[in-house]
Amino acid sequence: MEQSSTLGVIVVGTGFVADSHLAALRSRADAHLVGVVDVAPERAAATARAQGGVRWSTDLAEALSWPGVAAAIVCTPNDTHSALARQIAGAGCHLLIEKPLATSVADARAAADAFATAGRVLAVAHTHRCYDYARAVRRAITSGEVGRPRLVRLSVLGGWIWPDWRGWMLDGRRSGGHALHNGVHLLDVVTWWIGCPPVSVFARGHKQTSSELDIYDHLEMVVRFEGGAVAVCEMSRGHRPATLAMRDVFVQGTAGLLTLPWDADASLLIDERGPGLLPTVASDGFARQLDAWLAALHGTAPPVDGHDGVLAVALGVAAERSIVAGAPVSVADVLATEPREVPA
Amino acid sequence: MSAPLGVLLAGFAGLGPAQDHQAEMYLPAFADHPGFTIVAVTDADGTTDALRERSRSAAVRLGVPYDDELSKALARPEVDVVSVCVPLTDRMATTTAALATGRHVLVDKPMTLSAQECDAIAAVAADTGSVCLPAHHWRFHPAIRSAAAAVAAGRVGLPWNVQADFLVAGGPPSPLGELANFAVYPLDVIRVLTGLPVTQVFTYGEVDDVAVLSLSHERGMTSTVTVGRGPALDGGPGVALHRYRISGSHGLLAVDTARPAYTLRTATGRRNGWVGSDTVTALVDELHSAIRSGRQGTVAPTDARAAAAVVEAARLSAEFGRPVSLKEADG
Ligand SMILES: NC(=O)c1ccc[n+]([C@@H]2O[C@H](COP(=O)([O-])OP(=O)(O)OC[C@H]3O[C@@H](n4cnc5c(N)ncnc54)[C@H](O)[C@@H]3O)[C@@H](O)[C@H]2O)c1
Numbered sequence: 001m002e003q004s005s006t007l008g009v010i011v012v013g014t015g016f017v018a019d020s021h022l023a024a025l026r027s028r029a030d031a032h033l034v035g036v037v038d039v040a041p042e043r044a045a046a047t048a049r050a051q052g053g054v055r056w057s058t059d060l061a062e063a064l065s066w067p068g069v070a071a072a073i074v075c076t077p078n079d080t081h082s083a084l085a086r087q088i089a090g091a092g093c094h095l096l097i098e099k100p101l102a103t104s105v106a107d108a109r110a111a112a113d114a115f116a117t118a119g120r121v122l123a124v125a126h127t128h129r130c131y132d133y134a135r136a137v138r139r140a141i142t143s144g145e146v147g148r149p150r151l152v153r154l155s156v157l158g159g160w161i162w163p164d165w166r167g168w169m170l171d172g173r174r175s176g177g178h179a180l181h182n183g184v185h186l187l188d189v190v191t192w193w194i195g196c197p198p199v200s201v202f203a204r205g206h207k208q209t210s211s212e213l214d215i216y217d218h219l220e221m222v223v224r225f226e227g228g229a230v231a232v233c234e235m236s237r238g239h240r241p242a243t244l245a246m247r248d249v250f251v252q253g254t255a256g257l258l259t260l261p262w263d264a265d266a267s268l269l270i271d272e273r274g275p276g277l278l279p280t281v282a283s284d285g286f287a288r289q290l291d292a293w294l295a296a297l298h299g300t301a302p303p304v305d306g307h308d309g310v311l312a313v314a315l316g317v318a319a320e321r322s323i324v325a326g327a328p329v330s331v332a333d334v335l336a337t338e339p340r341e342v343p344a
Numbered sequence: 345m346s347a348p349l350g351v352l353l354a355g356f357a358g359l360g361p362a363q364d365h366q367a368e369m370y371l372p373a374f375a376d377h378p379g380f381t382i383v384a385v386t387d388a389d390g391t392t393d394a395l396r397e398r399s400r401s402a403a404v405r406l407g408v409p410y411d412d413e414l415s416k417a418l419a420r421p422e423v424d425v426v427s428v429c430v431p432l433t434d435r436m437a438t439t440t441a442a443l444a445t446g447r448h449v450l451v452d453k454p455m456t457l458s459a460q461e462c463d464a465i466a467a468v469a470a471d472t473g474s475v476c477l478p479a480h481h482w483r484f485h486p487a488i489r490s491a492a493a494a495v496a497a498g499r500v501g502l503p504w505n506v507q508a509d510f511l512v513a514g515g516p517p518s519p520l521g522e523l524a525n526f527a528v529y530p531l532d533v534i535r536v537l538t539g540l541p542v543t544q545v546f547t548y549g550e551v552d553d554v555a556v557l558s559l560s561h562e563r564g565m566t567s568t569v570t571v572g573r574g575p576a577l578d579g580g581p582g583v584a585l586h587r588y589r590i591s592g593s594h595g596l597l598a599v600d601t602a603r604p605a606y607t608l609r610t611a612t613g614r615r616n617g618w619v620g621s622d623t624v625t626a627l628v629d630e631l632h633s634a635i636r637s638g639r640q641g642t643v644a645p646t647d648a649r650a651a652a653a654v655v656e657a658a659r660l661s662a663e664f665g666r667p668v669s670l671k672e673a674d675g
Binding site: 147150151153155157200202204206208218220222224228229230232234236239240244246248250252253254255256257259261262326327328 | 504505507509511513546548551552554555556558560564566568570572574575577584585589591594595598600665666667
C-alpha cells in the first residue's frame with residue numbers, strides 16, 4: 001500500500017514503553033510512522049534513525065504540522081499527558097495515550113472533553129484489557145458461567161523495574177503516585193470485569209524498597225462497587241528479586257468460582273539459578289491495543305475511551321487519597337470535588 | 345500404657361442448627377484416636393428437642409449413655425475430656441462448667457464471638473490447670489505447619505504483608521454471617537504464621553456472605569483477608585479456596601492448602617484426593633499430648649480471643665464506615 005494512503009502516526013516520548021508501540025506499529029499495513037517527538041533530542045534522533053530514518057523533533061507543534069500526520073501515540077511521563085492530549089486534539093488528530101490519562105480528574109476530563117469536541121478518537125492504553133488473561137476472565141464473566149461477580153482478587157506482583165532516584169516515576173507530582181502510575185491498570189481491569197460503577201476505595205501502601213521513597217511501591221486497594229461487589233487489587237513493584245513476575249486472580253460469583261493462580265500460565269524451569277517459571281507465549285497486548293484503536297477510527301468503540309480513562313484516574317486519585325487519609329474515599333467525591341488545575 | 349481418656353460429647357450443633365461439627369469433625373477424630381474413648385453424650389441445658397434428638401440417636405449408635413443434664417454428665421468420673429459443640433449461645437456456659445470441674449475441653453470454633461468471654465474462659469482454665477483447646481484446626485494443616493516453621497526460621501526475612509483467601513463452596517449460610525463463622529480460621533493462621541498481633545481493622549462489611557478485611561499488624565505489617573461462602577460447586581460442599589501469600593523483606597511464600605493432593609480423573613469427573621494428614625486428627629492429637637504431658641495446648645483461649653477481637657472490631661468498622669483500632673473496639 002502507498003504510505004500516503006495509510007494513517008500517518010507520530011510517537012511522542014521515545015522512552016521505555018515507546019518501543020512496544022513502535023513495534024506494534026511496524027507490523028501494520030494500514031498505518032505508518034511519520035516521525036517521533038521527544039524533549040530529549042538525542043533520544044528523538046536515535047529513535048528516528050532506528051525506525052528507518054523518519055523525521056524527529058523536540059517540538060510537538062512542529063511535528064503536528066508535518067504532512068500526513070493524522071494520529072499520535074503519546075508515551076511521555078504522566079503529568080505531561082493532559083496538555084499534550086489537548087494540543088493533539090486541537091490539531092485534529094486521533095490519539096492513543098499511555099495511562100493514566102492524566103494525574104488529576106480535572107486534567108483527565110479536560111483531555112477527554114477536547115476529543116469529544118474535536119470529534120476525534122481518544123483511546124487510553126490500559127493495556128491489561130488487551131492481555132490474554134484479562135480477556136479470558138472477562139469472557140468467563142460475560143458468558144454468565146461465573147454469575148454476578150461478588151468478590152474479585154487481582155494481584156500483580158513484581159520487583160524494581162524503575163531507574164534510580166532520578167526516575168520521574170518516583171516523584172508523586174509527576175507520576176501521580178503509584179496508584180495512578182500502575183495501580184490504574186488493576187483498578188481499570190476489575191471495573192471492566194465487574195461491570196458496575198465503583199463506589200469507594202480503601203487503600204494502603206508500603207514503601208518496601210526504601211523508606212525514603214515518596215511513593216508506595218506496594219499497594220493494597222479494596223474497591224467497592226454498586227450492588228456490593230468488592231475487589232482486592234494488589235500492585236507491587238516492591239518485591240524481590242527484581243525479576244519476580246507473579247499474577248493471581250480469582251472471581252467469586254453467584255454461580256461459580258474462577259481461579260487463575262500464579263502458576264496457571266507458566267512452565268516450570270529449573271536451571272543453574274534454581275527453580276523458576278517460564279511463562280507460556282502470550283499474544284502481544286500492545287498489538288491488540290493498537291488494532292482496537294485503529295479499528296475505532298472506522299467507527300467501532302475504542303476499548304478504553306475517555307470516559308473509562310477519567311474513571312480510572314478517579315479511582316487512582318481515590319486510592320492515593322485513601323492512603324493519606326487512612327479511610328475509605330468515595331469515588332463520587334473525587335469526581336465532584338477535584339479542583340480544576342491550571343492547564344500546563 | 346495408660347488407659348484412654350474418656351470423652352464426653354456435649355452437643356451436636358455448630359454456629360447454626362444446620363451445622364453439626366460434632367458428628368462431622370470431632371466425633372470421628374476422637375473415635376479413631378487410640379488415646380481417647382467416647383464414654384457419654386449430653387447437651388447444654390435448655391437445648392431444643394430437635395437438637396437433643398440428634399445427640400440421643402448418636403448416643404444410641406455409639407452405645408454410650410445420654411445424660412439430659414450437663415451436670416449429670418459432668419458427675420461421671422470416667423469423663424476426662426469434654427468435646428463442646430453446643431450452639432454458640434451455650435458455649436461459654438458449657439465450657440466454663442466443664443473446666444470448673446477440672447475437665448479438659450475441646451471447643452468448636454468460634455469459641456465465642458466475644459473477646460471478654462474468651463478472657464473469662466481463659467481465667468477458669470488457668471484456675472483449674474485444665475487444657476482448653478479452641479478448635480482452630482487449620483493451623484495444623486501440613487502446608488501451614490511447614491510455612492509457619494519456614495517463616496519463623498527467617499526464610500522470607502521479616503514479613504511485611506500477608507494476603508489470605510478463605511472461600512467455601514455451598515452448604516447452608518451461617519445465620520450469623522460468614523465473617524463470624526469463618527474469619528477465625530484465616531485470622532488464626534496469620535497469627536501462627538507471623539506472630540504479629542492485629543492493631544486495626546477496616547471492612548466494608550459483609551455482602552452476600554463475602555467480606556474483605558484490611559488489617560494492620562504490629563511492626564507495620566498489613567494483611568488483606570477475603571472470607572466468604574459462594575455457590576455450591578461441583579465436587580460437593582467444602583473449602584473452595586484457602587491460601588496464604590506471605591511477603592517478607594527477603595522472600596515470598598505462597599501456600600495453598602489444597603496441597604498436598606493428588607488429582608483423579610475418570611470418565612465422569614475429576615476430584616482431588618488428600619495426601620496429607622487430617623487437621624482435626626492433628627487437633628485431637630494435640631489435645632492428647634497436652635493432657636498427657638501436663639502442659640497447656642499450643643492453641644489456647646488467647647488465640648480465640650485474638651480472632652474474636654478482630655471480628656468485633658470488623659463489625660464496628662462496617663457500622664462506622666472507617667477503620668477501627670482494636671484498642672477502640674475493646675474500650
Ligand atoms: N501500558 C503499559 O503497560 C505501560 C508500561 C510502561 C509505561 N507506561 C506509561 O508510558 C508512559 C511513559 O513511560 P516510560 O516508562 O516509557 O517513561 P520513560 O521515562 O522511559 O520515557 C518517557 C520519554 O518521554 C520524554 N518526554 C518527557 N516529557 C516530554 C514531553 N513533554 N514531550 C515529549 N517527550 C517528553 C522523555 O524524554 C522520555 O524519553 C507513562 O505514562 C507510563 O505510565 C505504560
